[in-house]
Amino acid sequence: MYEKIEDLEFNIYRFLVENSDKNINYLIECKQTKKAIIIDPLDKNQILEIISKNNLIPELVINTHAHPDHIKYNSFFMNKYQIKLRAHDLCKDLFDYEFDNIFENDVIKFGNQSIKIIHTPGHCPEHISIILDKYIxxxxxxxxxxxxxxxxxxxxxxxxxxxHHKMKNLPDEFYLLPGHDYLMNNLNFLKNIIHNDTDFYNEIIKFTDVKDQDKLSELKDISFEKLYNPFFRIDELSFLDLLKNKEDFQNLNIEERFKLLREMRDEF
Ligand SMILES: [Fe+2]
Structure with missing residues (x-):
């Protein structure tokens, strides 16, 4: 089952891939021309179904990054529709097929719409994010x-x-469209590291009361992340007050705190 996010001039299709990593696949469509972009194709059949049911005309494949679960069906869609792949220049040593490179601030047109690219390295060097109107x-x-x-x-x-220098500076009303649906795991981690006698804890509990865990999480915007994403808030002393092991963090600089938080999440 896929979901359609309708905007005035474009549609976004998204669905949860049936795997343990809870990947999310996306397609975007210019409503006037039906031209579409496929992002990080992993579930070939579901993507094909979206294309045929909605009469989409694929024009491009884009990868956010070159990890195997984001590039699996690049070649299949490039060959089937005779379309190009775009990915960051740093993918050149990672792919054995041709692609057109993209850089920070590139604008790519599809149909009557356009997307903007920002370079968002860290998870891996070639990672980019794609902005379409108020969606990232x-x-x-x-x-x-x-x-x-x-x-x-x-x-x-x-x-x-x-x-801290890029994502946090995006407008509050931008919706995040991440590559995996890890909301529940991340909320459980957050619950685990903060004091349970706080209002903040009670707020988080509310979000974990989800009946159908196999459904895609609702869209959240940047303002939500500024409140509930520990990686966004690790620079705030008021956030450190919520942590059970505050003393491990308080004498570290912000970057070191971020790294310690990442290590704790890895061990969770
Ligand atoms: Fe990845």
Missing amino acids: FCGDTVFNCGAGNVRFRGDCSMLFRTI
Whole structure:
């Protein structure tokens, strides 16, 4: 089952891939021309179904980054529709097929719409995010209430800079469209690290009361992340007050705090 987010001039299709990593696949469509972009294709059949049911005309494949679960069906869709792939220039050593590179601030047109690219390294060096109006497809840079790991070609300092110097500066009303649905795991982690006698804890509990865990989480915007994403708030002393092991954080600089938080999340 897929979901359609309707805007005036474009549609966004999204669905949860049936795997343990809870990947989310996306397609975007210019309503007037039916031209579409496929982002990080992993579930081939579901993407094909969306294309045929909605009479989409695929024009491009884009990768947020080159991890295997984001690029699996690049070649299939490129060949089937005779379309190009775009990905960050740093993918050139990672792909054995042709692609057109993209950089920070590139604008790409599809139909009568356009998307803007920002470079968001950290989870891996080549990571980009895609902005369409007030939506940001942020791959594995930021998840709802969490951040990407740095285990596979990642760099935590870089991820810290990307989140604190770039993602946090996005407008509050921008909706995050991450590459995985990790909201519940991230909320459980948050519950685990903060004092349970706080108002903040009670607010988080409310979000974890979800009946159908197999459904996609509702869209959250940047203002939500500014309140509930520990990786966004690790620079705030008032946030440190909520943490059970505040003393481990309080003498560290902000980047070191971010790294410690990332390590704790890895161990959770
Ligand atoms: Fe990834």
